[in-house]
Amino acid sequence: MxxxxxxxxxxxxxxxxxxxxxxxxxxxxxxxERNQLMPTGARVEAGTTGYGGALLWTANPYVGLALGYNGGDVSWSDDVKVNGSTYDLDMDNNNVYLNAEIRPWGASANRWAQGVYVAAGAAYLDNDYGLDRRVNPGEAFKVNNTNFIADPNGSGVNINGKMEYKNDIAPYLGLGFAPKISKNWGVFGEVGAYYTGNPTVTLTGSGDALTGGQDFQEALRAEEQKIRNDDKYEWMPVGKVGVNYYW
The missing domain is CATH 1.20.5 (Single alpha-helices involved in coiled-coils or other helix-helix interfaces)
Known part of the structure; x- marks a missing residue:
């Protein structure tokens, strides 16, 4: 009792x-007021993590929220270097993110100062990075920092690979600039990075490669291992631009 x-x-x-x-x-x-839960704007965006958009909320001049999605394919040619190897990159993105946007000068009378913000949040990532490399017969190339030559009498060497970031919740930190250019319209740009941990990596080589040192297939396995354990692949860089609309 x-x-x-x-x-x-x-x-x-x-x-x-x-x-x-x-x-x-x-x-x-x-x-x-229930209308405080309603979005105050929206944006379309495109960049290294694909293309998509976000809904925007403004809690006060200093704090906002962005709930968005980036997806689609983004391809880059001949500029991705992995341990001395150069690959074409085909990115298949599928990201849902939620960021808080902190504006240190949100109440400033200067609209350009108002546009500066720090973004902090997290995303659900489900990304595949396709790696592709084709070497002509007789051409020299590197795998795992080892020199090889594609057999001059063969059909060349082809290396296919995949880096996967699957089902990961990744924290994010970025820096952005989103000034208004009119009452309803604005532009924005943002750079940052997700901390993803190391991806799952597979590399498959076909064709004949000549060398006086390490075996070609052994070099591929060693390169896979280096990518899995290299600190720089624990971070996914982000760069995107877009247009905001406020209502």
Whole structure:
């Protein structure tokens, strides 16, 4: 019975406190409005993580939220270097993110200063990076920093690979600039990085490669291992631009 009385007393006090808090809220004019949950804007965007858009919320001049999606294919040619090897990169992106955007000068009279923000949040990542490399007969190339030559009498060497970031919740930090150019329209740019941990990596080589040192297939396995354990592949860089619309 003593325990029951204690619980009942605590319940009465809690209810009384809640009633007093509600009275204070109404009295002071801080009534919650459901429209505060409605987005205040939207944007379209494109960049290294694909293309898509986001809904925007503005809590106050200093803090906002962005809930968005980036997806689609992005291809880059002849500029991805992995341990001395150069690959064509085909990215298949599928990302859902939620970021808080902190504006240190959000209440400034200068609209350019208002546009500076720091983004911090997280994303669900489900990304595939396709790697492809074709070497002509007689051409020199490197795998795992080892020199090889594609057999001049063969059909050349082809290396296919895949880097996968699957089902990962990754934290994000970025820096952005989103000034308004009119009452309803604005532009934005953002750079940052997701911390993803190392990806799953596979490399498959076909064709004949000549060398006086390491075996070609052994070099591929060693290169896979280096990518899995290299710190720089724990980070996914982000760069994107877009247009904002506010209502």
């Amino acid at each position: 003593k325990t029951l009385r204690t619980v009942l007393a605590a319940s009465v006090l809690a209810a009384s406190g809640a009633a007093m808090a509600d009275t204070s809220v109404v009295k002071d004019g801080y009534v919650f």
